[in-house]
Amino acid sequence: MFTIIGASGFVGTRLIAQLGITNCQNLDKRQSLKYPEITILQNILENGLTDSIPSETQTIVLLAAEHRDDVSPTSLYYDVNVQGTRNVLDAMDKKGVRNIVFTSSVAVFGLNKKNPDETHPVDPFNHYGKSKWQAEEVLREWHQKDPGNRSLNILRPTVIFGERNRGNVYNLLKQIASGKFMMVGNGTNKKSMAYVGNVVAFIQFCINMQKPGYRLFHYIDKPDMNMNELVQQVEKSLDKKLPAVRLPYWLGYMGGLSFDLLAKLTGKKFSVSAVRVKKFCATTQFDATAAHNSGFKAPFTLSEGLHRTLHYEFIDLNKDEIVFESE
Numbered sequence: 001m002f003t004i005i006g007a008s009g010f011v012g013t014r015l016i017a018q019l020g021i022t023n024c025q026n027l028d029k030r031q032s033l034k035y036p037e038i039t040i041l042q043n044i045l046e047n048g049l050t051d052s053i054p055s056e057t058q059t060i061v062l063l064a065a066e067h068r069d070d071v072s073p074t075s076l077y078y079d080v081n082v083q084g085t086r087n088v089l090d091a092m093d094k095k096g097v098r099n100i101v102f103t104s105s106v107a108v109f110g111l112n113k114k115n116p117d118e119t120h121p122v123d124p125f126n127h128y129g130k131s132k133w134q135a136e137e138v139l140r141e142w143h144q145k146d147p148g149n150r151s152l153n154i155l156r157p158t159v160i161f162g163e164r165n166r167g168n169v170y171n172l173l174k175q176i177a178s179g180k181f182m183m184v185g186n187g188t189n190k191k192s193m194a195y196v197g198n199v200v201a202f203i204q205f206c207i208n209m210q211k212p213g214y215r216l217f218h219y220i221d222k223p224d225m226n227m228n229e230l231v232q233q234v235e236k237s238l239d240k241k242l243p244a245v246r247l248p249y250w251l252g253y254m255g256g257l258s259f260d261l262l263a264k265l266t267g268k269k270f271s272v273s274a275v276r277v278k279k280f281c282a283t284t285q286f287d288a289t290a291a292h293n294s295g296f297k298a299p300f301t302l303s304e305g306l307h308r309t310l311h312y313e314f315i316d317l318n319k320d321e322i323v324f325e326s327e
Contacts, residue, residue: 001025001056002207005044005088005095006064008032010165010324011103011196015061018200019094025054028064033322044084050091059099059207064090067105067128068325074127075249081131089142099151101206102137106158106192106218106286109135117287118156118216141216153206156296157219158286162196162305163312164323169193170313173306176234177314182245184252185281187228192286193218195305198298205296220288221302228278232304237310254276 002019004012007026013034018026021038037107041053044064053060053085056062066080085102092100107129124130136154141153161169175181202219209215225233235242247255256274263270292298312319 001054001061002061003027003053004061004063005059005081006062007035008039009063010162011061011160011199012321013062013324014162014196015063015200015203018204025057027052032271044087049087053091053095053097055095057097059097059101059210060092060097061101061103061203061207063103065103065132069126069128070321071127077127077131077133081128082134085135085138089138096214097148098149099207099210101153101155101203102134102135102139103203104132104154104156105129108156109286110282112282115285115287118218118290140214142193147212147214149212151210151212152214153209154214154255155203155206155217155219156217156286157194157199158192158284160194160196160199161309163224163309163319164324165196166325170309172230173234173310173313176231177238177244177310179240181242182229182247183227184229184277185227185249186245187231187246188226189281189283190224190226191230191284192224192288193302194219194221195300195302195309197300197305197308201299202291202296205294217291217294218260218286218288219291221298221300221305222283222288222292223302225302230306234310237307238314248282249277252281264318 002023004015004023006012007016007029008028008030016035021035024038026032026035027042028039029041031041032039035273040052042049064084066077071077107119108327109116110123110125110126110129122133124133139154143150159169161167162297172174198221231242253274254271256277258270259270261276
């Protein structure tokens with residue numbers, strides 16, 4: 001039996017489908033839209049957590065986190081991501097559960113790092129990244145108290161995309177698919193991404209590593225695509241030719257500054273800003289050699305993941321109405 005904490009969201013819903021509902025129990029403060037029959041409403045900050053974990057649980061998968069950019073007060077990041085992790089570990093000890101898979105984030109590295117691997121020094125710049133790093137430290141301390149009997153697998157995925165997710169990758173794909181997209185820069189900058197179908201398969205791979213030990217993995221689907229290749233994949237998947245309009249970086253950045261000024265004068269928010277132009281044109285890569293040398297074989301290539309997402313979101317007329325905000 002696998003108990004997944006925080007499985008009512010995008011990744012968790014897909015993970016339940018991967019593992020099978022007869023093998024899972026979901027604990028979440030929100031009801032699952034797809035799997036209410038195996039969901040127990042439970043906040044990791046509230047009483048009852050220990051009793052909510054089934055006695056037959058062998059492994060905990062901890063997905064629950066505060067992750068949005070606009071969380072207020074900021075202390076919630078630390079309440080949920082750090083103290084919540086402590087609460088889960090305390091409940092595990094009381095239940096005699098010795099195996100945990102924890103989803104952290106590449107946000108522990110902050111911005112503008114050059115392809116960091118798992119040994120690279122951390123440098124989180126926001127409360128989300130800081131709280132995830134602190135949670136990792138709590139988990140490592142727990143493991144060290146009984147390393148011969150405890151199994152700890154920490155997974156740091158990059159930005160995750162896939163069917164039904166309404167995150168940044170979806171917004172970019174939607175803009176490209178609409179034909180209103182305009183490339184800024186030369187398009188050779190690369191972006192690390194991870195398809196949800198591969199992420200949940202790797203979580204299952206980690207679950208199966210129940211032998212005692214501590215393991216840390218980045219998860220990114222390789223090889224990374226650059227922006228030109230991403231646009232080409234959209235054209236191929238949707239069978240359409242997109243406008244080949246490009247703006248030099250300096251002009252796009254000046255345009256972003258103009259929108260920033262306009263937003264300040266009018267009080268309105270715009271989808272274009274100098275910061276977003278800068279992020280769009282930046283290379284954001286992370287090393288995932290350890291994961292891909294672990295014996296794991298991703299069931300989908302990055303191109304296949306993008307194709308499946310594009311087809312589902314922009315072609316399939318029979319899709320359901322379940323969608324998830326960015327995680």
